[in-house]
Amino acid sequence: MESMGHPEIFPLVLTTKTQEIFNCRVNEDFTGEQPYKLLKKEDIIEDLHNRAAVSDFYPVKKIVQEYPGSELLLVYDKDFKYGLNFYLIGTEEGKESYLNASEAPEEPEEHKEHVIEDIYVYKPPVSKPWVSLGSEKEIEEQSVKESTKQITYMISRKRSAFGAPIKFSDHNASSIKDAYIECTAYPDKNFTVKQLEKDVGMQVVPKVNDISTQTKWTYPKNASTQYYPREFSEEEKETLGQSKSLTDFLNNMSVSVEIALQQNEIMNAFIDDWKCLAEEEGTFGDKTDTHLKEYQSFTDLHNLTEKTITCVSWHPTINGLIAVSVAVRLTFEDRVHSSGKLLLQPSLILFWSFSDPIHPQLMLESPDDIFCFEFCPSDPNIIAGGCINGQIVLWDITAHADRIENIKTGVSRSKKATLKPMFLLEPESNKEAMYIRHCAVSSIENGHKKVITDIHWLSDTFEINRMGSVFENRSEICCQLVTCSADCTICFWDIRPQKILTPQPTEKKKEESIEIPYDIPSTFLHLDLSWKPLTKIRLSKGETSLEHCPTKISLSEEHLLYKSQEKVLVQGKATKVGEINPYQNLEAGLANPLKPIEDFSTKFFTGTEEGEVIYTDWKMERDPDTGRLMAKKPVNLYTVHDGAVHTIQRSPFYKDIILTIGGWNVAIWKEDVVIGPLLQSCCAPKRYTSGHWSLTRPGVFYVGREDGYIDIWDLLEKTHEPAQSQNICVTMITYIKPWTLSARQQFIAIADYYGTLHILEIPWTLSHPSTNEIASVNYYFEREVKHLEYVEQRKKIREQEKQEMDLETEKKKAKTYHKSKEQLEAELKMDYDNYLELEKTILINLGLIKVSEKDIL
Amino acid sequence: MGVFLNIILFGTEVTTKTLLANYHLDLFQTEVEETLKRIQSHKGVIGTMVVNAEGIPIRTTLDNSTTVQYAGLLHQLTMKAKSTVRDIDPQNDLTFLRIRSKKHEIMVAPDKEYLLIVIQNPCE
Numbered sequence: 001m002e003s004m005g006h007p008e009i010f011p012l013v014l015t016t017k018t019q020e021i022f023n024c025r026v027n028e029d030f031t032g033e034q035p036y037k038l039l040k041k042e043d044i045i046e047d048l049h050n051r052a053a054v055s056d057f058y059p060v061k062k063i064v065q066e067y068p069g070s071e072l073l074l075v076y077d078k079d080f081k082y083g084l085n086f087y088l089i090g091t092e093e094g095k096e097s098y099l100n101a102s103e104a105p106e107e108p109e110e111h112k113e114h115v116i117e118d119i120y121v122y123k124p125p126v127s128k129p130w131v132s133l134g135s136e137k138e139i140e141e142q143s144v145k146e147s148t149k150q151i152t153y154m155i156s157r158k159r160s161a162f163g164a165p166i167k168f169s170d171h172n173a174s175s176i177k178d179a180y181i182e183c184t185a186y187p188d189k190n191f192t193v194k195q196l197e198k199d200v201g202m203q204v205v206p207k208v209n210d211i212s213t214q215t216k217w218t219y220p221k222n223a224s225t226q227y228y229p230r231e232f233s234e235e236e237k238e239t240l241g242q243s244k245s246l247t248d249f250l251n252n253m254s255v256s257v258e259i260a261l262q263q264n265e266i267m268n269a270f271i272d273d274w275k276c277l278a279e280e281e282g283t284f285g286d287k288t289d290t291h292l293k294e295y296q297s298f299t300d301l302h303n304l305t306e307k308t309i310t311c312v313s314w315h316p317t318i319n320g321l322i323a324v325s326v327a328v329r330l331t332f333e334d335r336v337h338s339s340g341k342l343l344l345q346p347s348l349i350l351f352w353s354f355s356d357p358i359h360p361q362l363m364l365e366s367p368d369d370i371f372c373f374e375f376c377p378s379d380p381n382i383i384a385g386g387c388i389n390g391q392i393v394l395w396d397i398t399a400h401a402d403r404i405e406n407i408k409t410g411v412s413r414s415k416k417a418t419l420k421p422m423f424l425l426e427p428e429s430n431k432e433a434m435y436i437r438h439c440a441v442s443s444i445e446n447g448h449k450k451v452i453t454d455i456h457w458l459s460d461t462f463e464i465n466r467m468g469s470v471f472e473n474r475s476e477i478c479c480q481l482v483t484c485s486a487d488c489t490i491c492f493w494d495i496r497p498q499k500i501l502t503p504q505p506t507e508k509k510k511e512e513s514i515e516i517p518y519d520i521p522s523t524f525l526h527l528d529l530s531w532k533p534l535t536k537i538r539l540s541k542g543e544t545s546l547e548h549c550p551t552k553i554s555l556s557e558e559h560l561l562y563k564s565q566e567k568v569l570v571q572g573k574a575t576k577v578g579e580i581n582p583y584q585n586l587e588a589g590l591a592n593p594l595k596p597i598e599d600f601s602t603k604f605f606t607g608t609e610e611g612e613v614i615y616t617d618w619k620m621e622r623d624p625d626t627g628r629l630m631a632k633k634p635v636n637l638y639t640v641h642d643g644a645v646h647t648i649q650r651s652p653f654y655k656d657i658i659l660t661i662g663g664w665n666v667a668i669w670k671e672d673v674v675i676g677p678l679l680q681s682c683c684a685p686k687r688y689t690s691g692h693w694s695l696t697r698p699g700v701f702y703v704g705r706e707d708g709y710i711d712i713w714d715l716l717e718k719t720h721e722p723a724q725s726q727n728i729c730v731t732m733i734t735y736i737k738p739w740t741l742s743a744r745q746q747f748i749a750i751a752d753y754y755g756t757l758h759i760l761e762i763p764w765t766l767s768h769p770s771t772n773e774i775a776s777v778n779y780y781f782e783r784e785v786k787h788l789e790y791v792e793q794r795k796k797i798r799e800q801e802k803q804e805m806d807l808e809t810e811k812k813k814a815k816t817y818h819k820s821k822e823q824l825e826a827e828l829k830m831d832y833d834n835y836l837e838l839e840k841t842i843l844i845n846l847g848l849i850k851v852s853e854k855d856i857l
Numbered sequence: 858m859g860v861f862l863n864i865i866l867f868g869t870e871v872t873t874k875t876l877l878a879n880y881h882l883d884l885f886q887t888e889v890e891e892t893l894k895r896i897q898s899h900k901g902v903i904g905t906m907v908v909n910a911e912g913i914p915i916r917t918t919l920d921n922s923t924t925v926q927y928a929g930l931l932h933q934l935t936m937k938a939k940s941t942v943r944d945i946d947p948q949n950d951l952t953f954l955r956i957r958s959k960k961h962e963i964m965v966a967p968d969k970e971y972l973l974i975v976i977q978n979p980c981e
Binding site for chain 1: 885888889890892893895896900902909911912925929962970971973977980
């Protein structure tokens with residue numbers, strides 16, 4: 001094995017026969033731990049003699065013979081490490097090293113168990129002499145040695161040229177003869193082999209080109225420019241203004257400009273006359289049909305007592321829902337007599353829906369009969385009502401809002417049968433569940449003492465304080481109310497919690513003991529039973545102690561409420577979308593300091609029981625004598641109607657036109673015209689009991705009579721009498737309220753004395769205004785104003801004329817007097833002369849005076 | 858001065874003050890102001906302004922931002938209209954420009970150096 005670097009190892013193949021002879025059978029004599037055997041040299045030589053070339057040891061015969069020792073080591077090469085299954089170690093040293101190596105691993109195995117617990121002791125390595133294992137032979141074979149001796153050349157210059165600068169130059173070797181010797185290659189025919197056959201493989205491959213380019217990436221970037229216009233300074237403007245060129249230019253140009261301006265003033269050249277002439281063609285229904293058509297009627301069939309409807313209001317956001325307040329139909333004495341029985345019956349506000357004419361959708365319960373109520377414009381779930389006993393009642397139906405929201409108008413009934421017909425259920429259990437109790441009532445001592453005749457929510461654009469001054473309303477919700485009652489006061493109320501100035505512990509204790517039922521919302525808990533008005537205005541009649549008894553109020557901001565249907569819808573949606581309902585958090589608005597609104601008209605109209613229309617101011621002033629807050633004296637007072645004024649309403653189209661109805665006639669007023677009403681109708685045959693402007697036609701209003709007829713007035717058609725009269729029911733009409741459901745449908749709700757609510761549909765002609773109707777009606781009002789002014793002027797002129805006439809007559813009298821004075825004197829003188837003569841003649845006749853001859857002659 | 862004394866004798870204090878003020882104004886009021894006031898007093902006129910050839914307002918009766926906007930836009934439109942007229946016929950020139958819209962009518966009187974703009978509401 002010299003080639004492998006281990007010269008002492010000689011691989012051998014031992015046949016089975018040889019193995020038997022030497023007792024070195026593979027699995028029996030050679031074990032894993034002892035894969036070697038020491039063979040005696042003599043045995044091997046003997047075998048060699050016996051079997052000569054056949055013997056397995058033949059290849060190693062020489063080595064065996066030369067082996068110094070007596071025993072040779074034969075190792076079983078299980079893994080065929082050296083190529084054959086056995087190998088013989090040919091040197092003593094190799095044998096020793098192998099044996100030592102094989103023994104060494106045995107020892108540590110025995111000591112393994114004992115050594116584990118001992119601490120390892122570091123033994124530095126001890127240098128040993130290098131034992132050759134044959135690796136130096138490999139190194140020697142691989143190393144490079146010079147085979148030949150190197151030739152050395154020494155080149156030197158001539159001694160004389162030492163130190164001189166060296167000049168090297170280039171020469172082409174081929175140009176100098178014999179500069180080099182080469183052995184040129186030449187093609188030798190003996191060695192050229194002609195390839196006659198070629199084995200070539202072909203593959204069709206598409207030509208693919210990999211090309212890359214780099215592009216410039218433009219990315220969008222926001223850029224902005226800020227600029228300001230060039231302007232002249234004041235001095236430059238002045239100098240330019242004085243310059244002659246500007247003067248000339250203006251003089252030249254103003255002519256043409258004025259021509260153009262005047263052209264426009266004369267006539268509008270672009271009007272399409274044909275278009276303006278024709279009325280709108282797109283009408284629905286018959287043009288000649290002017291009758292109100294019956295649509296539906298609602299009566300409360302469950303309550304047995306005779307009731308009348310006192311107030312009607314359509315729901316501001318939900319179409320087809322109308323609320324009605326009912327009161328018992330008794331006179332004051334009967335009420336007092338049967339007060340015990342009345343306490344048991346609940347006083348209700350009923351919500352009717354078009355889809356269900358028998359069952360009211362909701363029933364709001366109040367402590368006593370409600371005579372007027374109104375939905376809050378900024379949140380239709382809050383309702384304020386005025387009671388017959390002078391209390392204000394507040395309801396919050398937010399919890400039940402979902403019940404009434406999904407009601408559809410029309411014939412299709414909703415499939416949600418939340419309300420079953422009354423006769424199927426037990427009356428007791430169902431009645432209790434359906435009544436919705438009120439949230440808060442006003443304080444009995446501090447509020448009104450008699451029936452509240454009118455209640456209004458103040459617009460959410462302003463709010464007032466104790467003095468009556470107007471401030472900005474930051475909370476953007478309607479939070480103040482105004483009420484007027486038969487005890488001759490008008491009160492302003494605020495629904496936000498007031499800061500209590502004087503603590504009243506005893507009253508508080510009493511209130512705490514009252515338990516609040518669990519299903520009442522706590523929106524107005526702070527107000528319940530302790531609600532005081534903000535200000536109270538007493539309408540006194542001047543120096544006398546008598547007072548006016550207001551029946552209705554009309555504030556200047558009210559007309560906006562008619563048109564704000566869309567606004568309310570928007571606001572309603574806003575509160576739904578995730579914001580907190582502002583009514584739940586009423587205290588938030590109190591902390592902000594408020595900005596007063598200037599130029600706000602604090603005047604309003606009131607109608608009284610005696611038929612007077614008062615135009616007064618709600619701002620309080622301090623009485624100089626007593627120092628108390630006093631209401632201002634009314635600005636104007638008109639006695640126009642013969643009965644209690646039950647309707648005062650601003651027109652939805654004109655902010656300053658007011659309709660008042662009372663007694664037997666109707667009057668229309670303009671706010672700043674103090675002379676009198678623009679229109680005062682003559683007395684009707686029957687008393688007028690209710691009225692309302694039309695919502696879409698500016699010149700139309702509806703008046704209800706006490707015989708169940710409704711008079712429809714159209715100011716553009718006739719102004720001396722109603723344009724139409726239609727019978728609705730048999731009894732007195734107590735309330736009229738029109739409502740626009742959609743662009744095509746308009747309904748009017750008419751409530752009568754017997755408790756039935758009639759819904760009628762207004763025909764197209766009455767609901768749809770003609771073109772320019774607003775302008776025409778406005779023109780009519782202006783003409784009336786001019787007429788009034790003319791009448792006033794005429795009055796003055798007439799007075800003047802009268803005065804002049806009187807003066808003249810007096811002058812005439814005076815002149816005749818003068819004349820007769822002179823005449824009288826002359827006459828007197830003549831008389832005196834006559835008398836003297838008479839006296840003379842008598843005396844002569846008597847003979848007392850002697851007639852002298854002179855006299856006779 | 859003599860004239861003033863007479864006025865004081867006959868009128869009340871308030872009226873004399875206003876009379877004096879008017880007299881002073883008359884001294885400084887130029888023809889320019891008079892013409893502009895006359896134009897402004899026509900029926901339906903919303904605003905009047907005088908603009909120079911570059912579109913910078915010189916005199917105006919409207920507020921600053923509106924004036925600047927009108928001046929800039931109308932100046933460009935007038936230039937465009939003028940060049941249109943001259944392109945069609947080089948011997949022609951723009952004398953007057955009236956823009957009628959739904960709400961107003963804008964009248965522009967151009968000149969070499971200035972522009973007179975009047976806005977009128979022609980409807981009653």
